[in-house]
Amino acid sequence: MMSRALVLQTDFGLSDGAVNAMYGVAFSVDATLSIFNLTHDIPPFNIWEASYRLFQTVSYWPEETVFVSVVDPGVGSDRKSVVAKTMAGQYIVTPDNGTLSHVERNVGIQEVREIDENVNRLPKSGASHTFHGRDVYAYTAARLASGKISFEEVGPLQPVDSIVTLCCNDAVVKDGEITGIIDILDIQFGNLWSNISRELFETQGISYGEMVEVEIKHGKRKVYLNQMAYGRSFADTRIGQPLVYVNSLDNMAIAINQGSFAKAYNIGTGSNWTIKIRKYNP
Structure with missing residues (x-):
C-alpha cells in the first residue's frame, strides 16, 4: 500500500x-x-x-x-x-x-x-x-x-x-440586517473573515460598488461602525479605505486596502465577536 x-x-x-x-x-x-x-x-x-x-x-x-x-x-x-x-x-x-x-x-x-x-x-x-x-x-x-x-x-x-464542540451560531438575516461572527483573521494581511456566506449576503440584493453599513461588537461593546463599499477585489477601493469582499472560502470578509483592519481596530475572533452588515440607505 x-x-x-x-x-x-x-x-x-x-x-x-x-x-x-x-x-x-x-x-x-x-x-x-x-x-x-x-x-x-x-x-x-x-x-x-x-x-x-x-x-x-x-x-x-x-x-x-x-x-x-x-x-x-x-x-x-x-x-x-x-x-x-x-x-x-x-x-x-x-x-x-x-x-x-x-x-x-x-x-x-x-x-x-x-x-x-x-x-x-x-x-x-x-x-x-x-x-x-x-x-x-x-x-x-x-x-x-x-x-x-x-x-x-x-x-x-x-x-x-x-465529540466536544465549541459554541458557534449560524449567520442569520433579520429585518434587512445580516448577523454573523468574526470566525478567523487572514493573519498575514489583518483581514476579518466572517461566517456570513456569499449566498446569505446576496439575499439582500447588494451589488458590487454599493455601500453597506458594518457594525462590529465584542460582547456588548461596540468596536466599529462605519460605511464601506462592497467590492469585487481590493482594486475596487482606494488605498487605506475599507471594503467588504468575498473571501477564498466564499464567505464575506472585511479589509482595509493595503492595511490591517484587525490591527487598526484591535479586532479578535470567536463567537463573542459579532458582525452586522446591512445595506446603507443614507
Whole structure:
C-alpha cells in the first residue's frame, strides 16, 4: 500500500525541537512517509483557531490524508484522544477538546474512534504525560498513514455526537440586517473573515460598488461602525479605505486596502465577536 500524506498542525512554533520530534517519530514508523505542515503558528492554546484552520484546509486534500492537530491545553487531563474520519474521507488525529468543531459543522464527520493508548503509543513513552503530540498523535497518525494499522485498529468507536464542540451560531438575516461572527483573521494581511456566506449576503440584493453599513461588537461593546463599499477585489477601493469582499472560502470578509483592519481596530475572533452588515440607505 502506498503511504498517505501526513499533515501536521500545532501551536508549538518552530523555535525548539517539538515539531522536529514529531517528524522523527513519524519517520521511525515509516521512513517513506510524506509529511507536510499546515501551520505551527496557532496562538498558544487557541482551540478555536485550530478548529478553523483544519476546516480551511482539510477539504482540499485527497481522501485518506491523515491530519494531526495538537492544540492541547488539557494535556494530561481526562480529555479523550481521538481520530475522526470526515465525510470526505480524510482522518484527523487530535485531542477531543473542540478542535473538530468547524469540520463537524461544515464538512461533516462519518466516524470517531478513541485512540487505544495501550496499543497506539510510542514504545517506552509511558511515563510521559505532557507530550501526547509526539507520543500518541504523531505515532498513531504515522501508523495510520503508512497502513501499519487500519482505522478500526485505532481504538473503540465513539458516537459522533459525543465529540466536544465549541459554541458557534449560524449567520442569520433579520429585518434587512445580516448577523454573523468574526470566525478567523487572514493573519498575514489583518483581514476579518466572517461566517456570513456569499449566498446569505446576496439575499439582500447588494451589488458590487454599493455601500453597506458594518457594525462590529465584542460582547456588548461596540468596536466599529462605519460605511464601506462592497467590492469585487481590493482594486475596487482606494488605498487605506475599507471594503467588504468575498473571501477564498466564499464567505464575506472585511479589509482595509493595503492595511490591517484587525490591527487598526484591535479586532479578535470567536463567537463573542459579532458582525452586522446591512445595506446603507443614507
